[in-house]
Amino acid sequence: MSLTPTGEIKLVFWPMAGSAEAQVTNLLHTLQWIRDAKPSRKEVHEWLKVTFGGLSEYFARNVYTVLLSSPGLVEVKDGKCCLTRDGYAVLTSPSTDYLLEVFARHFVGIAEILEVLQAKKSLDRNSLTMEWFALTSSRFSQMKRWSARHISNQLRERLDWLRSLGFVGIVDGQYLLTAAGRRFAVEHPPELILLSSSEIEAEEKAIRSLLTEPFNPFDTEVQRVQSSRQAFARNQGFRAVVVPEYTYSCAVCGFCLSTPRGIYEIEAAHIIPKSQRGADHPRNGIALCGIHHWAFDKGVISVAPNELTVLVAAYLKSRLDEPLVKQIVGFEGQPIRRVVHKQCSPAPESLEWHNRNVFIG
Numbered sequence: 007m008s009l010t011p012t013g014e015i016k017l018v019f020w021p022m023a024g025s026a027e028a029q030v031t032n033l034l035h036t037l038q039w040i041r042d043a044k045p046s047r048k049e050v051h052e053w054l055k056v057t058f059g060g061l062s063e064y065f066a067r068n069v070y071t072v073l074l075s076s077p078g079l080v081e082v083k084d085g086k087c088c089l090t091r092d093g094y095a096v097l098t099s100p101s102t103d104y105l106l107e108v109f110a111r112h113f114v115g116i117a118e119i120l121e122v123l124q125a126k127k128s129l130d131r132n133s134l135t136m137e138w139f140a141l142t143s144s145r146f147s148q149m150k151r152w153s154a155r156h157i158s159n160q161l162r163e164r165l166d167w168l169r170s171l172g173f174v175g176i177v178d179g180q181y182l183l184t185a186a187g188r189r190f191a192v193e194h195p196p197e198l199i200l201l202s203s204s205e206i207e208a209e210e211k212a213i214r215s216l217l218t219e220p221f222n223p224f225d226t227e228v229q230r231v232q233s234s235r236q237a238f239a240r241n242q243g244f245r246a247v248v249v250p251e252y253t254y255s256c257a258v259c260g261f262c263l264s265t266p267r268g269i270y271e272i273e274a275a276h277i278i279p280k281s282q283r284g285a286d287h288p289r290n291g292i293a294l295c296g297i298h299h300w301a302f303d304k305g306v307i308s309v310a311p312n313e314l315t316v317l318v319a320a321y322l323k324s325r326l327d328e329p330l331v332k333q334i335v336g337f338e339g340q341p342i343r344r345v346v347h348k349q350c351s352p353a354p355e356s357l358e359w360h361n362r363n364v365f366i367g
């Protein structure tokens with residue numbers, strides 16, 4: 007089942023023709039052919055029918071729609087099929103991580119398999135089916151109408167995919183994440199979990215409502231999130247509040263760049279980190295580019311609580327001739343960017359805590 011950008015819901019997930027092991031190879035082979043041949047859609051259907059052992063017209067069309075077109079790997083321009091940016095990236099990527107990321111973005115239930123196995127370590131097929139269905143259908147209620155047989159088929163197809171990608175294994179009848187699967191689940195949670203915009207908006211609203219209360223730099227019981235999914239939504243909500251306050255620019259260097267798809271590079275840093283129960287309050291946040299976020303989290307830089315100027319660790323100052331070090335030291339004493347709404351300005355309490363506990367000095 008997938009949710010297309012237009013909100014249309016597709017209830018099928020068809021694996022590429024062939025065994026689980028052959029699926030990735032078959033998909034890459036098909037992408038390569040499309041890249042070179044620039045065929046019409048009809049020619050792709052014909053090619054799929056012939057190449058994968060006489061598929062029916064119906065199945066070939068579905069493979070095209072579900073595996074190539076819906077996940078955004080292939081698009082049609084002037085009547086010719088060609089690879090999208092994602093399609094090229096999948097074809098040239100040395101690992102299957104990117105392919106999984108693309109599929110997880112488009113097919114509901116893949117992220118949930120990884121989520122269940124990450125929490126439970128290992129599960130037999132029946133327990134996995136129950137846990138997966140409970141979790142996924144709680145998020146996508148259309149699934150509640152599925153028959154037991156349909157649920158089992160849908161899960162099997164996804165599991166075949168994850169096994170063929172090397173992310174899920176079976177040991178003594180128990181399903182578990184392989185080392186690669188665990189690494190992927192840890193490294194990619196936000197991309198993997200398809201948050202709905204309403205989940206993020208609910209968290210954004212909760213964060214904005216904190217502005218009407220007295221500032222507390224630390225997390226309170228009320229703020230604590232209940233699940234990892236809510237934590238991701240909270241993070242996105244925090245970013246949605248903090249980053250526009252700095253007009254999508256780094257508070258230290260003013261860097262402001264987005265990808266061709268309009269995704270801004272700027273991150274929302276917690277001044278008192280989450281690991282120290284720092285609050286998801288806009289005043290405990292600051293927008294930073296990748297390099298200054300890293301430097302801030304490691305205590306290489308900080309911000310003076312009242313003057314709101316950049317502080318730089320002393321050990322770096324003798325290395326001004328190194329261009330990258332200059333990217334950090336060069337901003338010493340400079341005022342940070344001002345927020346749009348004064349009530350979102352970084353709190354002196356949070357900055358004092360950062361000066362004392364994180365900043366190397």
Ligand SMILES: [Zn+2]
Pocket residue numbers: 256257258259260261294295296297298
């Ligand atoms: Zn920066």
